[in-house]
Amino acid sequence: MSDAMIEGYARALFEVARAEGTLDEVEDELFRFARSYESSDALRKALTDEHIPAEKRQAIVEDLLGGKTTSTTIQLVSMVVGSGRSRDIPAIVDSLVQRASSAKQLDVAEVRTAVALTDDQQARLKAALENATGKSVNLKTIVDPSVVGGVVATIGDTVIDDTVRTRIEQLKSRL
Amino acid sequence: MSLYTAATLAAGHLFPGAEDIPFDDKGYTTVNPILPPWKELVPGTMASILVFTLLAWKAGPVIRKSMQDRTKRIQQELDDAASAKTTAESEATRIREAQGDIDAERARLYAEADAQAEALLADGRARLATEIAELEARAEADIVSAAGRSSDELRLEIAQHSGTAVDAIVRDTLDDAAQQELIENFIARVGASTGATS
Numbered sequence: 001m002s003d004a005m006i007e008g009y010a011r012a013l014f015e016v017a018r019a020e021g022t023l024d025e026v027e028d029e030l031f032r033f034a035r036s037y038e039s040s041d042a043l044r045k046a047l048t049d050e051h052i053p054a055e056k057r058q059a060i061v062e063d064l065l066g067g068k069t070t071s072t073t074i075q076l077v078s079m080v081v082g083s084g085r086s087r088d089i090p091a092i093v094d095s096l097v098q099r100a101s102s103a104k105q106l107d108v109a110e111v112r113t114a115v116a117l118t119d120d121q122q123a124r125l126k127a128a129l130e131n132a133t134g135k136s137v138n139l140k141t142i143v144d145p146s147v148v149g150g151v152v153a154t155i156g157d158t159v160i161d162d163t164v165r166t167r168i169e170q171l172k173s174r175l
Numbered sequence: 176m177s178l179y180t181a182a183t184l185a186a187g188h189l190f191p192g193a194e195d196i197p198f199d200d201k202g203y204t205t206v207n208p209i210l211p212p213w214k215e216l217v218p219g220t221m222a223s224i225l226v227f228t229l230l231a232w233k234a235g236p237v238i239r240k241s242m243q244d245r246t247k248r249i250q251q252e253l254d255d256a257a258s259a260k261t262t263a264e265s266e267a268t269r270i271r272e273a274q275g276d277i278d279a280e281r282a283r284l285y286a287e288a289d290a291q292a293e294a295l296l297a298d299g300r301a302r303l304a305t306e307i308a309e310l311e312a313r314a315e316a317d318i319v320s321a322a323g324r325s326s327d328e329l330r331l332e333i334a335q336h337s338g339t340a341v342d343a344i345v346r347d348t349l350d351d352a353a354q355q356e357l358i359e360n361f362i363a364r365v366g367a368s369t370g371a372t373s
Contacts, residue, residue: 114349115351124362127366128366131366131368132366148349149345150358150361160361168341171341172338172341175333175337
């Protein structure tokens, strides 16, 4: 899909969520769904399989998100899946998050950890990142077992990496 | 009838025969055992003279010519033999000279062959020495290369096993407390800094 089309979808989702007054929630839920989509082969295959009718793929989305997210999030994801753009969900959502953060004059801080962060840890981490970068950040956390341990934060072009995975890779390089 | 036969018949008619010579009762004559009786001697001598005269007259020139021809022929053969001997001696001299030349040529060829063989041997030795040196150098390089390669492969294998072992050990030792500690350390370190770290 072209960047213009991705931007078009992202703008549409952004406008719908903002009009609904659930932008923060929808943005966060979409972000989590996009990361799940990226990390799950089964989900990716199910939502991109052309042999499965669009209605059935939308039903999968509703079953998966039903009761866990807002109805706006479910409808937006269902709309993207129904239009045959499942492959572009991560790019669309990232663009939406970027757009939402820009609207709030925030920079997106993507944080990956091996285990989930508590609310307190997220708050302190957000404050620490804002202190380190001098920017207001929109913190997006991702549980990514591949980091093994520690934290890696990406804010624009800045990467703060203190993960066990990186240390192991460095050790392997030295070996 | 030949002349000799005619002379013999005439002599027989002129002189009486042997049957007229007296014999004694013992069976042999009493005349000279060496000389024939005169009746035989005279006509016999005359016949012989006649025969020899005729022979000398008729056959003498032929015999003399034959003897002269034979002498000439023998002389010719002697001359030819002398000439052949001279030729043979000349040929022998030439052969001896050629033999000498052949010996000299053989000696020269032997010397030349020896020189060439020596040169070839020296060249072969030099080339062999060079090839041996090259082979040794190549073998040493191969050994060094193989050793280095083995060392590299061993090092790589150790690194791979070490990496795998480190990975496994770290994953096993990272319990929840360790994870929380890492996160808290990160928050503290980032919070303490005032510039971005990449």
